[in-house]
Amino acid sequence: MKKIVIITIFCITIITIILFTVFGLPYIKPVKIPFALKGYEITLEDDYVILNKYVGNDKNVVIPERFLTKPVKVLGDRCFYNSLNGTPWEKEIESVEIPDSVEIIGDRCFAFISSLKSVTATNVISVGEHAFYENRALENVSLGSGLTIIKTKAFSANPHLVSFDFSNVKEIGDEAFAYSGLTNVTNMQSIEKIGARVFAETPWIYAQKGDFVIIYGSLQLYKGEEQIVVIPDGVKSIDGAFCQYSSEYKYPVDVQEIYIPDSVESISSYSFFSQDNVTIYIPDSVTSIEISYGRKWEGYDLSGIGTIVTTAGSYAEQYAKENGIPYEIVDSWEVPDT
Structure with missing residues (x-):
């Protein structure tokens, strides 16, 4: 009987620690989970999750909407960008579906993935610096009508990206689409702040009269x-x-x-x-x-x-x-x- 009580107390203690780590500690400070869950390394904030790094091998990635009951709100800096000794190396990702919960795409999140062709989302608000830099197969990007901020070189050097809808975008950073294949740019009426050389070296800017x-x-x-x-x-x-x-x-x-x-x-x-x-x-x-x-x-x-x-x-x-x-x-x- 005494052994059963000890085991029970031990189990309760472990469960309490886990529950506190998941639901209590993030209200004090962010908690970085020391192991991968569902193919991601994550950080728990008080009421949302940051995806720090993708460690899976799917070609067609469907990002989960929740981890441990908390919504995924941020795709962190370099989440899908991989490097070995400072040199980018390839992940054979062809498409990414981003759930409604995600609002922020971090810096260099998808940089240098030359196989990436399509990214879809519905509720992204901000795209970080170099987030989709040099994705040379990227053709289709749809991030939803809530997109308001596109930072420096976010979509630069994507020769097959030929069209972009700027509905509700208010701020575009320096060279955000420079050296891309843009020929069709629509709905720019919401822009309030625009950086330098945003469309530099694109077919679209040279076609302007x-x-x-x-x-x-x-x-x-x-x-x-x-x-x-x-x-x-x-x-x-x-x-x-x-x-x-x-x-x-x-x-x-x-x-x-x-x-x-x-x-x-x-x-x-x-x-x-x-x-x-x-x-x-x-x-x-x-x-x-x-x-x-x-x-x-x-x-x-x-x-x-x-x-x-x-x-x-x-x-x-x-x-x-x-x-x-x-x-x-x-x-x-x-x-x-x-």
Whole structure:
């Protein structure tokens, strides 16, 4: 009898520890389960689950909606991305079905899975940086109407991704779809914030008409052939528009002068990549500049700026002084006719 009592107490203790670990401890701090469940390594939060790593071998993955009664809310950073000694290696995943419970896809979650063709979800809100980077077979992505944030390079370098619906998307990060195969872009009316070179080197952006490709106030690309460029009034930000990087396309030409209107408030990095001798006329309306003057990368000058022309006391003057950029102070300038 005494032995039975001891065993019973032991079992009750173990069950209590398990229940506390699953249902109690996550309210104090996240609990990382030290073994795989259903092919995943997971972390328990107070009321949801994070999938940290997929360790299964299914080609057609159906992500479970719940673990230990808690909903799966987050696909963690690098969850399906695998590396050996820092070098990506292949998982033969062809499709992924994401349940209604998942709202967040983490950074590099599906990066470098060259066999991945299709991803479907219904309730994703945010897609992390490089989340689907270089999935060279990826053709179909449907993440639901709740998607609002797409971060830096999330879908970059996917040559077979030709269409994307931006319904309800409010924020798109730098180069989010750069070097992809996009030809069809729809429902962009909800966008409030857009990064630099979002559609760089895509068929879609080169098919746009006119010398200036402007997306909700963001000048993404200059396609003209003039060496003296007057940016249209109404542009709010310059986001990589004069970047010379691709050897495949001739846009933009080597510009000599760029006149920025008073409507512009910010200039993103790489906006003048490899423009070696350009003189830029920057008004005092510009209060944010991210020009990496003097930095080199693979033989390219990351800024290319020859001279900044601006007015005394402007942010452009301060930025030029702090970053060693040649500048000239004037009272005003005359904008040439175009």
